Amino acid sequence: MKRSVWDVIARFFGRDTGSKMAAKERLRLVLVHDRTNISPQLMEMLKQELVQVISNYVEIDEAALEVNLESSDHQVALVANIPVLMVKRSIHPA
């Protein structure tokens, strides 16, 4: 009860309680899906950087590396399949 009264007061003075939060959240979700159609160049850059980072720790088969954006109804996931050839014993930072 106390809370709902406060809501009314907050709304009266213009706090973010209204429908715009719904709009923003729906927009965010829709754009995640819309933007999965990213350019091949961007994907290639992402792959290259992934290879660099991971190679600091394990030896990977770069030719067999697969990175894709996969979308279902509720989320979009970056799915990577990275065959490991050899795990390094110690790390030598670049």
Next chain:
Amino acid sequence: MGEVFVVTSGKGGVGKTTTTANLGTGLASLGHKVVLVDTDIGLRNLDVVLGLENRIVYDITDVTGGHCRLRQALIRDKRLDGLHLLPAAQTKDKTAVSPEEMKTLCEELESEFDYVIIDCPAGIEQGFRNAIAGAHRAIVVTTPEVSAVRDADRIIGLLEAAELHAPRLIINRIRPRMVRHGDMMSIEDIIDILAVDLLGVVPEDEQVVISTNRGEAVVMDQRSRSGQAYRNIIQRLLGQTLPIMDLEDGSGFFGRLRRMMGLK
């Protein structure tokens, strides 16, 4: 050598044509030589917004098709010496002009005018590709709605892919009261999502309807808030840095009270 802007949005009805008319009228009123190009072939509208619908003889397809010279198709504005319109064709479809023809046309126009402003049709099909073909810079218009912002995002992606980098955004028809009540996305919300430069914000204003009914541009109405917003946008286009105007006429009791309490 003039600058070529394209005004685009993806979604229809957000105010591309009104924006084009106001930017052109405002720039011409400052003494610049301006031509507005309507590329919405089949759905010609810029002529009526400018009040020039009775003067059309030739249109853009007559120029690209070689049926008349560019000069013959250009319509001079009634009020402003520097303002010209190249109207769209009403009875053909979008394939009547090709992106290559648009490029050539824009090159010819930019050699004669300070500013070439292209009114893009809604959608992402050939009409859009034609409209952006000869442009140097893009202005994206949106309204504070999920559908319009979504389409703006898509358009920004397509502009980027077409190497029209760093488009600038106009947020149209914002209602400060609804924003304050948390029932409309704010300027910050939209910029946050789209991650582009803001060129300006135009508040919802009945005066736009009234001016458009008369075939006039609201930018010439010195008392209207939307007119002021367009004049500010023009100053920014000309390279000035101007703060976004206070959209509230928050001089009343509640306006002051809200400011006192730090709740903008």
